[in-house]
Amino acid sequence: MARESWTSRVGFILAAVGSAVGLGNVWRFPWMTAEYGGSAFLVVYLCIVLLVGVPGLLAEFVIGRRAKRNPAGALARLAPGTKSWGYVGLFGVVTGLVLLSFYSVVGGWIVRYFVASFTGSYFAEPGAYFDAISFGREAAAFQIAFLALTALVVLGGVRGGIEKATKVMMPLIVVLLAVLAGWAVTQPGAGAGLSFYLDFDPTPIKRNPIDMLRAAAGQALFTLSLGVGTMITYASYLGEDNSLAFDGSTISVLNTGVGVLAGLVVFPLLFAFQGGLSDTASGGGPGALFVSVAGAFQQVPYGEIVAVGFFGAILFAALSSSISMLEIPVAYLVDEHDVSRRNATVGLTGLVLVTGAVCAFNPGIFGFVAGTLVDLMLTAGLAGFLIFTGWVLGADALAEFDSGAGGVARALGTPWLWSVRTILPLFLLVTLAVNLYAL
Numbered sequence: 001m002a003r004e005s006w007t008s009r010v011g012f013i014l015a016a017v018g019s020a021v022g023l024g025n026v027w028r029f030p031w032m033t034a035e036y037g038g039s040a041f042l043v044v045y046l047c048i049v050l051l052v053g054v055p056g057l058l059a060e061f062v063i064g065r066r067a068k069r070n071p072a073g074a075l076a077r078l079a080p081g082t083k084s085w086g087y088v089g090l091f092g093v094v095t096g097l098v099l100l101s102f103y104s105v106v107g108g109w110i111v112r113y114f115v116a117s118f119t120g121s122y123f124a125e126p127g128a129y130f131d132a133i134s135f136g137r138e139a140a141a142f143q144i145a146f147l148a149l150t151a152l153v154v155l156g157g158v159r160g161g162i163e164k165a166t167k168v169m170m171p172l173i174v175v176l177l178a179v180l181a182g183w184a185v186t187q188p189g190a191g192a193g194l195s196f197y198l199d200f201d202p203t204p205i206k207r208n209p210i211d212m213l214r215a216a217a218g219q220a221l222f223t224l225s226l227g228v229g230t231m232i233t234y235a236s237y238l239g240e241d242n243s244l245a246f247d248g249s250t251i252s253v254l255n256t257g258v259g260v261l262a263g264l265v266v267f268p269l270l271f272a273f274q275g276g277l278s279d280t281a282s283g284g285g286p287g288a289l290f291v292s293v294a295g296a297f298q299q300v301p302y303g304e305i306v307a308v309g310f311f312g313a314i315l316f317a318a319l320s321s322s323i324s325m326l327e328i329p330v331a332y333l334v335d336e337h338d339v340s341r342r343n344a345t346v347g348l349t350g351l352v353l354v355t356g357a358v359c360a361f362n363p364g365i366f367g368f369v370a371g372t373l374v375d376l377m378l379t380a381g382l383a384g385f386l387i388f389t390g391w392v393l394g395a396d397a398l399a400e401f402d403s404g405a406g407g408v409a410r411a412l413g414t415p416w417l418w419s420v421r422t423i424l425p426l427f428l429l430v431t432l433a434v435n436l437y438a439l
């Protein structure tokens with residue numbers, strides 16, 4: 001059977017943006033920014049996206065398009081005779097399952113807020129509401145609903161499911177966030193939130209530079225879906241005439257833009273309606289998104305309708321990311337072990353139901369997986385992919401990079417390859433060591 005491919009270039013970009021843009025932008029980014037000191041975190045994060053994220057994304061594209069396989073198969077096939085590279089890819093497959101285990105808990109929160117938006121039942125006491133619903137039996141039930149939706153899209157295959165769905169999801173979320181941000185920044189009290197977010201204050205960097213770097217690097221990789229092999233898998237369905245450099249830059253800019261926009265919604269709202277950040281989970285932690293927007297929905301006319309649209313769009317964005325997490329292990333079983341797509345999807349979803357329930361019932365484990373463990377696994381994974389691209393593929397990587405690229409992009413190929421060989425893996429390995437030390 002011929003391998004499927006994207007129906008168009010826009011289809012690929014949209015799907016990759018769909019994977020990148022998700023709860024990482026609208027939920028994890030405000031949480032991390034709040035936790036690590038606002039504007040300083042934003043600056044460090046943006047630098048890492050540009051200097052590490054974009055070249056890293058291109059490395060994954062190069063591997064994927066060259067091998068036309070899932071990450072484990074790709075690395076094994078491109079380095080024949082050495083089994084160990086296949087394990088690096090396999091590590092990504094496992095990471096995908098770990099990610100989905102906690103991501104589906106948050107996805108479940110989104111489903112719940114979407115439903116609750118019809119009546120506005122969380123508007124009045126947003127903090128108490130979040131604290132009451134975020135973990136436990138009901139959280140697990142909504143998580144199952146989210147996982148079921150994810151599995152349904154993955155079952156549809158590359159063209160049928162992922163591509164079609166993403167085309168609708170992306171523009172909607174941008175428009176809704178932009179409208180909300182425009183409204184949020186004009187509210188009385190919003191100024192303090194804006195200044196927390198945008199007025200550069202280096203104090204948090206000076207206080208703990210290493211910790212800041214570690215967290216910002218983890219967030220940069222998470223938001224671009226790097227270090228797992230998602231982008232390897234997506235690029236494996238790509239034709240040789242796409243300019244990887246152009247597509248990679250477009251995806252990074254769109255993705256980062258959505259994250260920054262989400263910050264413009266969350267921080268002004270938190271300061272305008274909730275009196276700023278608090279130390280509780282709902283004030284400055286994993287609940288920041290949910291609590292902040294509730295304040296807005298209570299004030300605006302027809303708040304329930306706006307809320308339904310908002311959480312509906314976020315649900316779409318979350319799904320286009322979660323399907324990319326599930327797609328990696330599914331593609332692995334289909335490509336490498338001849339399992340049918342249906343059996344692979346059903347079996348793996350069943351597995352995540354179990355690992356995910358552990359996160360849904362235990363806030364401590366959830367926090368560890370969603371924060372520290374994710375930072376650690378993504379950093380290790382991307383370091384492996386970069387070393388592979390730079391040292392195993394070498395000149396072949398450059399040839400793949402150049403294929404379909406215009407003049408400007410080609411000029412960037414050599415410096416890109418050198419950074420992929422040297423400074424970038426070094427940076428990630430140091431970050432990894434810091435992550436391990438912080439355990």
Ligand code: PFF
Pocket residue numbers: 019020021022023024025096099222223224225226228229230321322324325
């Ligand atoms: N980038 C996604 C987000 O920001 O929500 C999360 C993600 C998806 C990370 C897929 C990793 C991945 F492989």
